[in-house]
Amino acid sequence: MDFRDRSLPDGINPMNFPAKLWRLVNNPLNEGISWDIHGEVILIDQHLFEKQILSPRANTSPDAFKTTNFSSFVRQLNLYGFKKVDQPIKQLDTLQDIINL
Amino acid sequence: MDFRDRSLPDGINPMNFPAKLWRLVNNPLNEGISWDIHGEVILIDQHLFEKQILSPRANTSPDAFKTTNFSSFVRQLNLYGFKKVDQPIKQLDTLQDIINL
DNA sequence: GGTTCTAGAACC
DNA sequence: GGTTCTAGAACC
Numbered sequence: 001m002d003f004r005d006r007s008l009p010d011g012i013n014p015m016n017f018p019a020k021l022w023r024l025v026n027n028p029l030n031e032g033i034s035w036d037i038h039g040e041v042i043l044i045d046q047h048l049f050e051k052q053i054l055s056p057r058a059n060t061s062p063d064a065f066k067t068t069n070f071s072s073f074v075r076q077l078n079l080y081g082f083k084k085v086d087q088p089i090k091q092l093d094t095l096q097d098i099i100n101l
Numbered sequence: 102m103d104f105r106d107r108s109l110p111d112g113i114n115p116m117n118f119p120a121k122l123w124r125l126v127n128n129p130l131n132e133g134i135s136w137d138i139h140g141e142v143i144l145i146d147q148h149l150f151e152k153q154i155l156s157p158r159a160n161t162s163p164d165a166f167k168t169t170n171f172s173s174f175v176r177q178l179n180l181y182g183f184k185k186v187d188q189p190i191k192q193l194d195t196l197q198d199i200i201n202l
Numbered sequence: 203g204g205t206t207c208t209a210g211a212a213c214c
Numbered sequence: 215g216g217t218t219c220t221a222g223a224a225c226c
Contacts, residue, residue: 015215016216017215017216066216067217069218071172072216072217074207074208075208075209075216075217075218076216076217078207078208079208079215079216084206084207084208114203117203117204118203118204166205167204168204168205168206170205172206172207173204173205173206175219175220176204176205176221177205179219179220179221180203180204180220184219184220185218185219185220
């Protein structure tokens with residue numbers, strides 16, 4: 001299996017939430033949503049995400065949601081099993097800094 | 102009873118949520134939160150409210166909340182029995198317009 | 203007593 | 215299948 005292949009598996013409706021999320025997070029133009037460095041966690045900047053993805057102005061994309069509320073987006077994440085994790089940002093860097101002392 | 106009296110009843114802790122809400126909504130400087138025309142419904146402009154009340158920059162007021170998340174503010178409203186109502190704005194005006202035709 | 207994260211339920 | 219509003223539960 002090629003983990004660089006970011007196409008969707010057969011049988012997944014490309015218009016449903018998981019597929020939209022997949023495309024959004026894989027598009028580097030979307031600064032509000034991205035992978036963490038290990039590709040295991042989705043990082044979301046609420047303010048940027050609201051501005052670039054959820055705002056009515058951003059509604060030109062086919063990946064736009066019907067909602068404009070961040071809380072509704074979170075509800076969808078939870079319905080599909082996503083859990084919030086504590087910010088892993090900088091922790092490894094900090095540890096590395098300590099090791100490098 | 103003087104309904105114009107907007108002081109707090111005895112026994113209400115002025116630092117708890119209902120008292121803070123009371124002062125916020127009665128302060129005309131807070132454009133993000135106000136009474137409806139009949140004084141029965143609290144009108145909240147989420148964007149303005151976040152900017153003027155919840156944002157860390159606005160945290161100088163003693164009526165500031167510990168949270169910066171609008172959803173946590175809504176959780177508090179619900180815990181104290183507040184319910185969201187459909188926007189009553191303009192409906193009466195429109196009816197009046199029709200009557201006046 | 204307040205805040206956060208997630209889920210239930212009703213509705214669209 | 216998605217969205218909205220409210221509540222449960224755990225934590226601070």
